Each structure stands twice: as structure tokens, then as C-alpha cells.
Amino acid sequence: MTKELEHQFVTELENNQNIVHKICSLYTNDRDAHKDLFQEITIQLWKAYPKFRGDSKFSTWMYRVALNTAITLYRKSKRRIQTQDYESVIFKIKADEYDETEEQQLKLMYKAVRQLNDIDKALVFLYLEDKNYTEISETLGITEVNARVKMNRIKTKLRTILNP
The missing domain is CATH 1.10.10.10 (Winged helix-like DNA-binding domain superfamily/Winged helix DNA-binding domain)
Structure with a gap:
């Protein structure tokens, strides 16, 4: 990627990172999982960014990639035994x-x-x-x-x- 494309991506991500944080809050139960999911979504956004054509708003495209990533990881994690009690989650x-x-x-x-x-x-x-x-x-x-x-x-x- 060119430096200009990298700069555009970082700027868009910084301006819209609240979207990713909200999705992470919805699909995770603790701070570490939130950070891991945020990182994974960022990686997937970065990989997909060169294919972003601008047909929709960046935030709409970001929602789609972020939700797809969260759902995919959530489904994979459902295959494992969950040991955390929902009552122990503190927001x-x-x-x-x-x-x-x-x-x-x-x-x-x-x-x-x-x-x-x-x-x-x-x-x-x-x-x-x-x-x-x-x-x-x-x-x-x-x-x-x-x-x-x-x-x-x-x-x-x-x-x-x-x-x-």
C-alpha cells in the first residue's frame, strides 16, 4: 500500500473507531476479548481496504466488515466451552x-x-x-x-x- 492510502485508512479508522468499539462491546464479555476483537477487526479492515471502492460511505463498509468479523469469531468461540459467568460481567x-x-x-x-x-x-x-x-x-x-x-x-x- 502507498503511504497516501495508509494515511487515508488510519484517518478513517480514527474517525470511526467508535463503531468498532461498540461492536466489540456487543460481542465480547471482558476487556481482553474486546482488545483482541478490536485488533482482529482492524486487521480485517486493513486487508480489505484496498478493495474499498467508495460505493458506500466508509462507515457503512466498516460496519459490514466489522460485523462479519465479529460474527465469524463469535461463531468460532461458541464451539469452545464458555467458562465465564454472564453475571460476573461488569460494564x-x-x-x-x-x-x-x-x-x-x-x-x-x-x-x-x-x-x-x-x-x-x-x-x-x-x-x-x-x-x-x-x-x-x-x-x-x-x-x-x-x-x-x-x-x-x-x-x-x-x-x-x-x-x-
């Missing part, structure tokens, strides 16, 4: 941004979202990022109608999980 949230009630609600929401399948998790993530259904469908490779139907079903499922 690091700045006290000045959230009060205790909001923090507890956020923990419950993350726990509920983790119970969804891979595609549903990705859809919820994009929805919570205020992506419109057109962007969601492009990122996930599904129709816009399918994205809307799935989101309505997911909302119902999350309500059931959160309010048994």
Missing part, C-alpha cells in the same frame, strides 16, 4: 454520564441482546446507532422490508426477555 460506564438506574438498565439490555442470534444482534446494534432501514439492509445484505419485519420481531422478543 465500564462513566459515572458522570449515567446514573445507577441507567447503568443497570444498560446492563440488562446488553444481557438481553446477547441472547439474540448473530444477525439479530447486528440489526439491533445498527438500529441503536440510528441507522435507517436502507443503511441497515445494505450493511446486513437483507431487504429493507426484511430488516423492518425482523426489527419488530426483535423488539417483541426483547420485551419478553426483559419483562418475563
Whole structure:
């Protein structure tokens, strides 16, 4: 890669790294796993960057690569025996941004979202990022109608999980 292409990539990654961090938070349970996934996503983005044609926004392309990487690694990790208890997961949230009630609600929401399948998790993530259904469908490779139907079903499922 040329220095200019490398500089463009680093700039885009720095400007959009919050996307990767949010995906890592959704698919990991601890700090080390978060760092590992962030690194793996960055590597996959770097490898794929020369093929990025600019047909979509960089952030949309980044979502797709990051989600595909996270889902692939998540599926591989599901084959191993999980030894960490979900109750032991502690989310690091700045006290000045959230009060205790909001923090507890956020923990419950993350726990509920983790119970969804891979595609549903990705859809919820994009929805919570205020992506419109057109962007969601492009990122996930599904129709816009399918994205809307799935989101309505997911909302119902999350309500059931959160309010048994």
C-alpha cells in the first residue's frame, strides 16, 4: 500500500473507531476479548481496504466488515466451552454520564441482546446507532422490508426477555 492510502485508512479508522468499539462491546464479555476483537477487526479492515471502492460511505463498509468479523469469531468461540459467568460481567460506564438506574438498565439490555442470534444482534446494534432501514439492509445484505419485519420481531422478543 502507498503511504497516501495508509494515511487515508488510519484517518478513517480514527474517525470511526467508535463503531468498532461498540461492536466489540456487543460481542465480547471482558476487556481482553474486546482488545483482541478490536485488533482482529482492524486487521480485517486493513486487508480489505484496498478493495474499498467508495460505493458506500466508509462507515457503512466498516460496519459490514466489522460485523462479519465479529460474527465469524463469535461463531468460532461458541464451539469452545464458555467458562465465564454472564453475571460476573461488569460494564465500564462513566459515572458522570449515567446514573445507577441507567447503568443497570444498560446492563440488562446488553444481557438481553446477547441472547439474540448473530444477525439479530447486528440489526439491533445498527438500529441503536440510528441507522435507517436502507443503511441497515445494505450493511446486513437483507431487504429493507426484511430488516423492518425482523426489527419488530426483535423488539417483541426483547420485551419478553426483559419483562418475563
